[in-house]
Each structure stands twice: as structure tokens, then as C-alpha cells.
Amino acid sequence: MPLEFFSQCGTDDFMHIPDNYLSPSTCAVLGAFMLPVWRWGTRKIKKEFSTKNVSLIGVFASFSFLLMMFNLPLPGGTTGHAVGATLIAVLIGPSAACLSLSVALLIQALFFGDGGLISFGVNAFNMAFIMPFAGYFIYVFLKSFYSSERWDRISLFLSAYISLNIGALLAAVEFGIQPILFKSLSGVPVYSPYPLSIAVPAMMVPHLLIAGFVEAVVTVGVYNFIKKTSPRLIRDISGIKLKPVYAMMTAMIILSPIGLLASGTAWGEWSNSEIQKLVGYIPSGMSNGLNYNSFLSGYTVPFIMSDTLGYMLSAAAGVMVIFVIFKVLERAFNAHMDA
Amino acid sequence: MRTWMLNDNFIEKNILSFLGMFSNLRKENIDRTFMSSINPAVKFVSTLLVILSVSLSKSIYYVAIVSGFLLVSALSLDKRSLKKVAIIIAIAFLFASFIMIPSLFILKVSNAVVMILKITVSVLCVNILIYSTPTNQMTKSLKALFLPDILILIIETALKHIVIVGDMSVNMMYALKKRTIGARKKKEHALWGILGVLFIKSTIMSDNMHDAMRCRGFNGDYKSLPSLKLGEADLVYILFVLIIIFTGMVL
Numbered sequence: 001m002p003l004e005f006f007s008q009c010g011t012d013d014f015m016h017i018p019d020n021y022l023s024p025s026t027c028a029v030l031g032a033f034m035l036p037v038w039r040w041g042t043r044k045i046k047k048e049f050s051t052k053n054v055s056l057i058g059v060f061a062s063f064s065f066l067l068m069m070f071n072l073p074l075p076g077g078t079t080g081h082a083v084g085a086t087l088i089a090v091l092i093g094p095s096a097a098c099l100s101l102s103v104a105l106l107i108q109a110l111f112f113g114d115g116g117l118i119s120f121g122v123n124a125f126n127m128a129f130i131m132p133f134a135g136y137f138i139y140v141f142l143k144s145f146y147s148s149e150r151w152d153r154i155s156l157f158l159s160a161y162i163s164l165n166i167g168a169l170l171a172a173v174e175f176g177i178q179p180i181l182f183k184s185l186s187g188v189p190v191y192s193p194y195p196l197s198i199a200v201p202a203m204m205v206p207h208l209l210i211a212g213f214v215e216a217v218v219t220v221g222v223y224n225f226i227k228k229t230s231p232r233l234i235r236d237i238s239g240i241k242l243k244p245v246y247a248m249m250t251a252m253i254i255l256s257p258i259g260l261l262a263s264g265t266a267w268g269e270w271s272n273s274e275i276q277k278l279v280g281y282i283p284s285g286m287s288n289g290l291n292y293n294s295f296l297s298g299y300t301v302p303f304i305m306s307d308t309l310g311y312m313l314s315a316a317a318g319v320m321v322i323f324v325i326f327k328v329l330e331r332a333f334n335a336h337m338d339a
Numbered sequence: 340m341r342t343w344m345l346n347d348n349f350i351e352k353n354i355l356s357f358l359g360m361f362s363n364l365r366k367e368n369i370d371r372t373f374m375s376s377i378n379p380a381v382k383f384v385s386t387l388l389v390i391l392s393v394s395l396s397k398s399i400y401y402v403a404i405v406s407g408f409l410l411v412s413a414l415s416l417d418k419r420s421l422k423k424v425a426i427i428i429a430i431a432f433l434f435a436s437f438i439m440i441p442s443l444f445i446l447k448v449s450n451a452v453v454m455i456l457k458i459t460v461s462v463l464c465v466n467i468l469i470y471s472t473p474t475n476q477m478t479k480s481l482k483a484l485f486l487p488d489i490l491i492l493i494i495e496t497a498l499k500h501i502v503i504v505g506d507m508s509v510n511m512m513y514a515l516k517k518r519t520i521g522a523r524k525k526k527e528h529a530l531w532g533i534l535g536v537l538f539i540k541s542t543i544m545s546d547n548m549h550d551a552m553r554c555r556g557f558n559g560d561y562k563s564l565p566s567l568k569l570g571e572a573d574l575v576y577i578l579f580v581l582i583i584i585f586t587g588m589v590l
Binding site: 018019020021023024038042052054055056057058059060061062063065066067069070071072073079091099103104106107109110111112113116117118184188189190191192193194198218221222224225226229230233 | 348349352353356357360363364386387390391393394395397427431439442445446449450451454457458460461462465466469474477481487489490492493494495496497498499500501503504505508528530531532533534535537538539541542544545546548549552
């Protein structure tokens, strides 16, 4: 029974957070965030010609639901599910996908007990809001670099992979902040007891290594099939403006000094002494091995005294580096295609 | 060739999970028991409140009291539903233990036992609601949470289409299973075809439904009217739930 049970656990099952893993206040905050999103969505349905949207969202909520049910064979005899958020966002648009996925998640919670009722707002935030919007805009952003069939597929693959991992990271952070925020008087965590140092790797390793690829493969596979058999159903995204994405990036750069509020180092950026504290010993390869100093060590620019400004400049520099890498890749790709 | 590519267990597994899903969604008539006779809106709100009070409570005694109340409620389900709920609870218990037990050894100070109990109790609470409420009444009970009517209509549309589109996918999977002879490389590629066809059919169905709505003069106004009549069973149930919540406040 247990072996059969674990082999039946889908790769996205950990993202449907059941009740009581998170505090009701966490659920309330993220649920409150989703309320205006849903309100805006339903108002939009009513404002525009309603029947078109009612049928579209109703039918695609059922499609999203079924997509999440499909088992895909994985190495080792297990099976995995995809969330399909990026696929649906690319096919029907991110706003319609957000509502369709929300309805699909509500049906899962209410009729199948998959994901909690109180934690519905959290699940909707991670999987019905962040994932489709992130996946869609990453796809539009990547696709804007080069227009070819192969780059289209690569962009879609990357956007699906990244968006699922963003969703998983959010879920991990939601788990990880529980022991920091909610403790009993004796210091025992009241909800999920694992700190960020355990929750993030426990959640991210399977998603980075398996679930992300499942999501990406399903997304590209289904998209390719539809593009070949019924190309008129593929939405034209050539006119999509990327201003909101750039605005979001700017906002993130401006908000980056929030990191100064966090105590301790970022996950994975531990010094040898911190590793010894966490693991109990320093792996021999690390104690004598490569001592890596980052380009902007400690995220502060040496000649700038203010930490906040340093943080902002470091974030901007990081974005620039990524942008340049993509530009170089684009050139290399163009040269390869021309040759 | 790797063995996982050769076996077609995933097709069988998909068919089974879809058939299980249909049996859950097609329950329009449920055997008359104490739990099924309670107004769905009352049950829905009570379920939310009980889960919330369990979640807020830090006392293991309170969780034990609620689990006792829920076990008694579960016993009033019909035999088949009771069996299904028992299996789900066993799986939820194992899953919660799998997640929480390591915290006892890693963190030394942990709330693993209370967490496992709380998670299992909330899963039991939701499943009593699910297995004692017909599908069509469940959507109407959402009105108790002031959900807009248009959203209730969308949920009802989605539920109906899950059965229709699900039927199509099961038929396609049966066809795939029957027509597959011998070993085939990259068998999972057939799934893209099934999902792609489902998307195309969904688009056609969405357009057809839109046309049908326009033909019938539907202008977007939809009134969902849940039954708000309360019987004796409802009052008894409300009383018990209130006692449970009050106990949670005291403990």
C-alpha cells in the first residue's frame, strides 16, 4: 500500500497545498490578494459580451481540470501530472487562463478534496495567477528575440519550465515562512515546521529535476500538435506589449532592498561556517576547494556607501547581464540559422 | 529501449482515474442518511468553520474532540461512501506522516503529531461534505459564500463539460490501448494528440455553447437560488457545530 501510494503521487501533487499545512492568516492574505483578481475577471465577463466568456471560461476550466488529471509516464515506473498553466495562458490568454484555472482548482478542492478549502486562495495564487501570467510573459519576452519555429518551441519550453518552478518556489516560501511567523509560546512551530533552508530545497529539487521538465514537455507537445493540426487556433502574440513586464522588472529592482530586512544569507549562498552550522560538517571539497568571490560581493557596489542604492544597482546589473546573455544567444542562434 | 517506454500502464491508470472521477461527479442522488439530509449550504459553511477552528487551535485535545465528532458524522454516510472516505483518510494520514515525521528527527522540536492529526481531520471534514452532497447541490451551496451568480454558472458549465470532455478522452484512450500492438517508442506522444484533440473540441464546444446561448436570448443574467429552508436535522447539526466551535475557543 505505501509503495503503491507513493508511486501514485503526481509531480504536481505537492503544489496543491491541503488545509492546515499553512496558517489561516497566510491563506487569508493570499486569498485577499486573489479577491480583486477574481472580481476584476468576473466584472470583465459581465462588461464584455458575457455569454462568449462564460462558455469560454467554463469549457476551458474543464480542459484545465482534465489536463491536470492526465498521467504521464516517468522513468522509474511512476507517473506525473502537468499543471498546464503556461499552455492554457498561451492558447486562450492569461486573464481567461487565470479564471479557468481558478475554477478548475475550486472543482478539485470542492468535489475531489484535492487541495484544501481554506488554502484555496494560496493554491489559486500560486497556480492560477502567478504561473499563467509568469509563463505567458516569459514566453512573449523570449519569443520577441527571434522569430523561428525552433525558437518558438524553445521559448515555450523555457517559459513552462520556469513558470512551474516559480510556482513551486512560491509554495516553498509559503511553507518556509510558517515556522518563522507562527510559533507557540514554547517556541514550537504551530504549522508547517520546516524552515526555508529545508522547505526550498525539498520543494525545488523535484520540481527543477522532474516536474519542470514534465510541464515543459507537455506544454510543447500539445502546442506543437495544435499548431500542426489547427494553426488558426493559435493566438497571435506579435502585438503583445512587453511594457508591463519591463514595469514589473523595474518594480522588482526598486523593491530589491527589501532583502536587507532578511536576517542571514540567501539560500545556497552560505559561507563555510554557516554550512557547518546547517549540515554539521564542512564537505572536504568545500573546505579546501574553490573560493568563489562574486562579481558584486554581498550585493554592494564598493564605491557606493548606501546599501539600498547598492542593492538596486546590483539588481539592475543582474538584469543587464541576463539581457546581454540573451542578446549574445540570439546572435549565435541567428548565425547558426543563416549558416 | 527502456522498460518504462514499453509499458502502457499509464494509459490504464489514466482510464481508471477518469472513471473514478466520473463516479464522483455523477452522483446526483445520494442514499438518504442524516448527513445527506442536511442543507448543503449549512454543511458547506460548517465545514469551513470547523476546518478553521481546528487550524487555529493549538490543543491536541480539541483536535481529538473534533475528530470524534467527525467520525460520528462519517458513520452516518452510506456504506460505499464510507469505504471510499476511509481509503482517502488512510492515504492523507500516510502522506501527512511522510511529510511530518522527518521533522521529529531533523528539527528535534516539532509539532508533527498535532499536524498529522489536524491535516487528517481537515481531509475527513471535506470528504464528509463531498460524499454527502450531490454535485448539483454543492454548486448552489457556494451562493452561501456570496459568490456571484455568473461564477456559479461558469462552475456548473465546467462540471458538465468535464463529464463530456472526460468521456471523449476515455474513448480516445481506449482506442489507443486497443490499437497499440507490441512495443512502441515514445508512446506518451499519443497523449499530446489526445490533449490536442481535446483542446480543439473544447474550442468548438465553447463556440457552439455561445451560439446556443445567443439563440436562446441569454443576456448574462443568471439566478442561482439555493434552498434556505432549515429542517430539524439542520438545527441539530448547527447546534453541534456551534458547540464544537465554542469548545475550540475555550480550549
